[in-house]
C-alpha cells in the first residue's frame with residue numbers, strides 16, 4: 001500500500017513535524033513550505049544517499065557548490081533570459097491567472113467544477129510569455145530597476161556546473177567521461193505552484209552533469225536512466241509507482257536532444273490512470289549546447305563570436321587522439337522535495353491493531369528514517385528505569401540517530417514512532433533493572449525481542465544495515 005493521495009501526507013507532515021506551511025503565523029505565503037525536525041532529517045538522508053552514490057561510490061564524479069546569484073551574462077548565454085518562459089493567460093471574469101499549457105490541471109475560480117475557459121462566462125486573454133526567473137538587484141543601487149544591478153536567483157543549479165567546467169577539469173585532472181554533481185536551491189516564479197511540495201517557487205535540486213564524447217552520449221543516457229530507477233528503488237520507491245515518459249519534440253527544452261522523465265504516481269486518487277503520473281525527475285541529453293554557448297571561441301555562420309563576453313574556452317583536449325571538441329552532457333536532474341514526497345507517499349501504510357484501531361506506519365527504509373531508534377521507559381515515574389533508558393539513549397546516539405520519549409503511555413509512544421517511520425523502539429521495563437536486557441520492537445511486524453543491553457548497539461546496527 002502507499003498513500004491514497006497527497007493530502008494524507010500533508011496532514012501527517014503537519015501533525016508530526018515533517019513539513020509546515022511557511023510564514024504560517026502571518027497567513028502563509030503561497031506554496032512555500034518549511035521543513036520541521038523530521039522533514040529536514042529525511043531531506044538530508046535523501047541528499048546524503050545521492051551524494052554517496054554518485055560522488056563517493058563511483059570513481060568518475062566530483063562535487064561542487066556554486067553561487068545562487070551569478071553574473072547576469074550566465075543567464076543570457078544559457079538562453080534563460082530569452083526562453084525560460086511560461087505562456088500565461090488571464091480570465092477577465094474570475095481574475096484567475098493560468099498557464100495556457102496547464103488549463104486542464106486547474107479549476108476556474110468562479111466555477112471550480114470546470115477548467116478555465118470551459119464556462120460561458122470565462123473570458124481568457126491572449127497568451128503572453130512570462131519569464132520564470134526571480135529578479136533582484138546587486139549592491140547599493142539608486143533605483144530598483146537599474147539594469148546594471150539586475151541579477152537573478154538561479155532557476156537551475158546546472159549552469160553553475162557548466163561555467164566551472166574548466167576549473168574542475170584543470171584542478172581534478174579528469175579525463176572523459178566524468179561528471180560534476182551539485183545539490184542546492186533553485187528558484188522559479190511558477191505561475192501555478194501547488195500540490196504541497198510538488199511545485200513550489202523555491203526548491204532544491206540534485207543535478208549531475210556527465211560529460212562525454214558525442215558518440216557515447218546515447219548509451220550513457222540509457223545507463224543513467226536505468227541507474228536512477230535503481231537508485232530511486234533503493235530509497236524505497238516501488239517500481240510499480242514509477243514509469244518512464246519520453247518527451248516529444250515540442251516538449252524538449254531548447255538545449256535537449258532527448259529527455260526521458262521518470263514519473264511517479266503522485267495522484268493515485270485520479271480515476272483516469274494516465275492522469276495519476278507526474279514528473280519526479282528528468283534525464284536529458286543536453287548535447288554540447290551549454291559548453292559551447294559559454295565559450296569564447298565558437299563562431300556563427302558569419303564568423304562572429306557567439307559569445308563575445310566569455311573569457312574562457314570550455315572545450316576539451318583529448319591527448320590520446322589529439323582532438324579538441326566540446327563534450328556532450330547527460331544530465332540527471334531531480335528535486336529533493338519531490339523525492340521526499342514520493343518517498344513518504346510510498347512508505348505510507350495503515351495497519352489494524354488487535355483492538356480494531358487503524359494505525360499509520362511509515363515504512364521508510366532504515367537509511368531514510370529521520371530517527372533510527374526511540375528509547376522508551378515503561379514507567380516514567382520510576383527513577384531507575386528513566387536513568388537506565390536515558391543512559392542507553394546516550395550510548396546509542398553517537399552511532400545512530402536516537403531519541404528518548406516519555407510523554408505518554410507505551411501504546412501511544414509506539415504509535416507515534418510508527419507514524420514517523422522509526423524502525424525500532426527500545427523499551428526499558430522493570431525486568432530490565434534485573435536482567436540488564438530491553439525489549440526491541442520492530443516497526444513493521446510489531447514483533448518484540450529481548451536483547452541484552454551490552455549487545456544492543458551491535459544488534460540494532462546490523463538490523464539497520
Ligand code: GAP
Pocket residue numbers: 155156157158188190197198199200201202203204205207279280281282331333334335336337338
Ligand atoms: N537542469 C535541468 C532542470 O532544471 P527541470 O526538469 O526543470 O530540469 C529538474 O528540473 C527537477 O527539479 C524536476 O524533475 C523536479 O524534480 C524539480 N523541480 C523543477 N521545478 C520544480 C518546482 N517548481 N518545484 C519543485 N521541484 C521542482
